[in-house]
Amino acid sequence: MLNEVINKITKEYSNLSNETINEWKKNIRVLELKKGTQLVKEGNLTNKLYFICEGSVKAHHLKNGKLITDWFAFNNEFICAITGYFLKKPSEHYIELTENSILLEFEREKLTELSSKYHDFERFSRIIITKIMLELQYRVLYLQFSTAKERYDFLLEQYPQIELHISLGDIASYIGITQETLSRVRAKKKRI
Amino acid sequence: MLNEVINKITKEYSNLSNETINEWKKNIRVLELKKGTQLVKEGNLTNKLYFICEGSVKAHHLKNGKLITDWFAFNNEFICAITGYFLKKPSEHYIELTENSILLEFEREKLTELSSKYHDFERFSRIIITKIMLELQYRVLYLQFSTAKERYDFLLEQYPQIELHISLGDIASYIGITQETLSRVRAKKKRI
DNA sequence: CGCCGAGTTGAACTGAATCAAGAAACGTGG
DNA sequence: CCACGTTTCTTGATTCAGTTCAACTCGGCG
Numbered sequence: 001m002l003n004e005v006i007n008k009i010t011k012e013y014s015n016l017s018n019e020t021i022n023e024w025k026k027n028i029r030v031l032e033l034k035k036g037t038q039l040v041k042e043g044n045l046t047n048k049l050y051f052i053c054e055g056s057v058k059a060h061h062l063k064n065g066k067l068i069t070d071w072f073a074f075n076n077e078f079i080c081a082i083t084g085y086f087l088k089k090p091s092e093h094y095i096e097l098t099e100n101s102i103l104l105e106f107e108r109e110k111l112t113e114l115s116s117k118y119h120d121f122e123r124f125s126r127i128i129i130t131k132i133m134l135e136l137q138y139r140v141l142y143l144q145f146s147t148a149k150e151r152y153d154f155l156l157e158q159y160p161q162i163e164l165h166i167s168l169g170d171i172a173s174y175i176g177i178t179q180e181t182l183s184r185v186r187a188k189k190k191r192i
Numbered sequence: 193m194l195n196e197v198i199n200k201i202t203k204e205y206s207n208l209s210n211e212t213i214n215e216w217k218k219n220i221r222v223l224e225l226k227k228g229t230q231l232v233k234e235g236n237l238t239n240k241l242y243f244i245c246e247g248s249v250k251a252h253h254l255k256n257g258k259l260i261t262d263w264f265a266f267n268n269e270f271i272c273a274i275t276g277y278f279l280k281k282p283s284e285h286y287i288e289l290t291e292n293s294i295l296l297e298f299e300r301e302k303l304t305e306l307s308s309k310y311h312d313f314e315r316f317s318r319i320i321i322t323k324i325m326l327e328l329q330y331r332v333l334y335l336q337f338s339t340a341k342e343r344y345d346f347l348l349e350q351y352p353q354i355e356l357h358i359s360l361g362d363i364a365s366y367i368g369i370t371q372e373t374l375s376r377v378r379a380k381k382k383r384i
Numbered sequence: 385c386g387c388c389g390a391g392t393t394g395a396a397c398t399g400a401a402t403c404a405a406g407a408a409a410c411g412t413g414g
Numbered sequence: 415c416c417a418c419g420t421t422t423c424t425t426g427a428t429t430c431a432g433t434t435c436a437a438c439t440c441g442g443c444g
Contacts, residue, residue, distance in 0.1 A: 068336060082329050086322060115318075119311040126307075126318035130278060133325035137274050140328060143335040144260055144368040148432070168391060176336040181432055183392055340400070360423060373400055375424055385444105392439070401431090407424070414417085 002030060005053055005104065012076060013131075014124040020114065024121070027110040031103045039095040039103075046084035046091045047108040052077055055101020056165045059093045060173070069173040072098075072166060074159070078128055098166055143176055149185050151175040194222060197245050197296065204268060205323075206316040212306070216313070219302040223295045231287040231295075238276035238283045239300035244269055247293020248357045251285045252365070261365040264290075264358060266351070270320055290358055335368055341377050343367040 002025065010016050016024070030053075033039075040046045042062065050057065052073045059071040059079060070093060073079035084091030085108060115122040142154045155162065155175055162171060172182035194217065202208050208216070222245075225231075232238045234254060242249065244265050251263040251271060262285060265271035276283030277300060307314040334346045347354065347367055354363060364374035 063337065066337075070332070082326070086326055115315065119314060122311060122314045122318060123307065126314060126321060129318060129321050129325055133321055133328060134274070134278055136325060136328035136332060139332050140262070140335065143332065144365075145255065145258075167389095178433060179391080180393085180434080184432090187392075359421095370401060371423080372402085372425085376400095379424075387444090388442090390440085390442105392437105394437085395435095397434075398430105398432090400429105402429075403427090405424105405426085407422105409422070410420085412418085412420100414415105 002028065002104075005051075008076065009051065010124070014120070014127045016120050016124055017118070020118045020121050023118070024114055027107060029105040031105055033097055033101060033103065035097050035099050035101075037097045039097070040081040040084065040091050040093060042092060042094050043090050044084070045088070046081045047088075049078060049080045049085060049106045049108065049111065050095070051104040051106070052079065053102040053104060055097065055099045055103070057095060057101060057103070058098050058166070058170060059095050060170075061092045061094065067173070069170045072159070072162070072170075072174065074165065078132070098170070148175075148177045148181050149188075151177065152182065152185050194220065194296075197243075200268065201243065202316075206312070206319045208312050208316060209310070212310045212313050215310070216306055219299060221297040223297055225289055225293060225295065227289050227291050227293075229289045231289070232273040232276065232283050232285060234284060234286050235282050236276070237280070238273045239280075241270060241272045241277060241298045241300065241303065242287070243296040243298070244271065245294040245296060247289065247291045247295070249287060249293060249295070250290050250358070250362060251287050252362075253284045253286065259286075259365070261362045264351070264354070264362075264366065266357065270324070290362070340367075340369045340373050341380075343369065344374065344377050 006021060006025070010021070039050065039057070040048070040059075050073070052075055054075060056075075057073045057079050058069055059081060060067050060069045062068075071079060071082070079095065080086075081091035081093040081095055083089050083093065111121075111125065115125050138158075142151055146154070152171075152175060155171065168182055168186075169179045172179045175182075198213060198217070202213070231242065231249070232240070232251075242265070244267055246267060248267075249265045249271050250261055251273060252259050252261045254260075263271060263274070271287065272278075273283035273285040273287055275281050275285065303313075303317065307317050330350075334343055338346070344363075344367060347363065358366075360374055360378075361371045364371045367374075
């Protein structure tokens, strides 16, 4: 099963030699966990990167006493507590499963080591980060000067199935509006 | 002069071997241009990445007939028309000098080639992209659920000197509020 | 059956947008 | 060095999208 998943990942992101893959495989943990499980708790140091084989996951953080959703990851996507992972600071983010899921878990130190050792793995890392960067760029684009409806439509375009997996409250938070507003936007849409 | 700048860049981002640097230097153009110059025009294909040696630059795009500022770059930062450069689509972004500036210009194809050829250059690229990614992450953080004042304060924290270089209108647009609102926020601040 | 979390709906309120008009600052040419 | 037009910034009045607070509905589940 792990071989299949790795195959999929390298197809999607960037090819790796057999040698690199074998070395990499030594340090992958496969996790099968239930909805609601916390992968990262706020304030913890975290050096883990996750890949979603099946299911979905969200990252969120606390701001003025409110939980704000930052990031979703679905099948074949990566996720991490971004400040914890990249800046090596205690994480401001929680990561929580939004459905029962199967995940791969990687350690930063091992990935760094692999990147230093193998040129192809370095490239692979670069490509993953580039995708995350472009995703963020896209989000900024539609957080800046968009109405509630525009944000929602934009999100649905990107993730047409999102409502099957993620609760209304989390979606609203992700696009930067309140749950009540999203509910109204949705109601208006149905009427038309 | 080019040597000095490269020295600074590798210090700031990631070290490169002499061989890599020499190869790289063959394909760098140094530009000295006036405020208001357009480096990239909307609708153009662009494969250029810029580094600001001295001065400042902005990227902006058109949305419902309004120019929205996306990205600033100051001394020792990189900038590009992000969709044009990474997605190879006609650029939705203009890039324009906000002051008389000295820049380095790189071509995507040459950088890609160098990344494939030299492991250390691949790592260097990864680190640059990671910085851009973290910057974007930070922006999403404060575009989501912040008041006008919070956004402004946040920006000043990051770029205390920004008002010396960038016009009020561009700053307002960057943080997702109107020029009038920013003017009022600023006025209120002075009074206290 | 009754509880609980998730979603909906209503009414009042508010921060920021919009529209409009002036004031400052800035550069350019006489 | 001043007069000019242009661009940038400020201030005021009005409007509106979205928040807030509160009550209510719905579906699942012990």
